[in-house]
Amino acid sequence: MRGTARSRATRAAVPGALLAAWLHLGCEAPDTVLAKHGCSSCHAPTTEGMGPSLRRIASHYDSRETLIQFLEGKSTPRVSPEGFEAMKPMVARTISLTPEERARVAEAILRHRAE
Numbered sequence: 001m002r003g004t005a006r007s008r009a010t011r012a013a014v015p016g017a018l019l020a021a022w023l024h025l026g027c028e029a030p031d032t033v034l035a036k037h038g039c040s041s042c043h044a045p046t047t048e049g050m051g052p053s054l055r056r057i058a059s060h061y062d063s064r065e066t067l068i069q070f071l072e073g074k075s076t077p078r079v080s081p082e083g084f085e086a087m088k089p090m091v092a093r094t095i096s097l098t099p100e101e102r103a104r105v106a107e108a109i110l111r112h113r114a115e
């Protein structure tokens, strides 16, 4: 029992340390950007979850600019409009990011585009 608790604590500590290192180096791994903003809990790379997969989202956006417009709240949803209620609060969040961070989020999504 104690061993399990300890290994769970170790696992939880590692991503935090990695994140701190990436932030320090100024070169975050793209998916870390999505995790940091709470996107990964609903969006997985290739599988459907609470939200559409990152690959499916990327297939609907052919440019970074159009995706950024959505993240700025300036365009309507085109992937699963019927499920937009669940996504809406997150757009409020992406609107409040700096333009640089929003561009990083868009880039992190688009790199999941299928070849």
Ligand code: HEC
Residues within 6 Å of the ligand: 037, 038, 039, 040, 041, 042, 043, 050, 051, 052, 057, 060, 070, 076, 077, 078, 079, 080, 081, 082, 083, 084, 085, 086, 087, 090, 093, 094, 105, 109
């Ligand atoms: C609570 C679950 C949830 C979280 C957290 C979440 N999303 Fe979503 N997201 C959804 C759902 C559901 C949809 C499908 C509705 C839609 O297409 O807008 C969606 C759709 C999207 C789309 C497609 C928009 C379109 O054109 O239809 C983008 C882009 C997106 N999310 C980005 C993000 C980003 C970036 C974050 C983190 C800041 C995030 N999501 C966090 C649930 C979530």
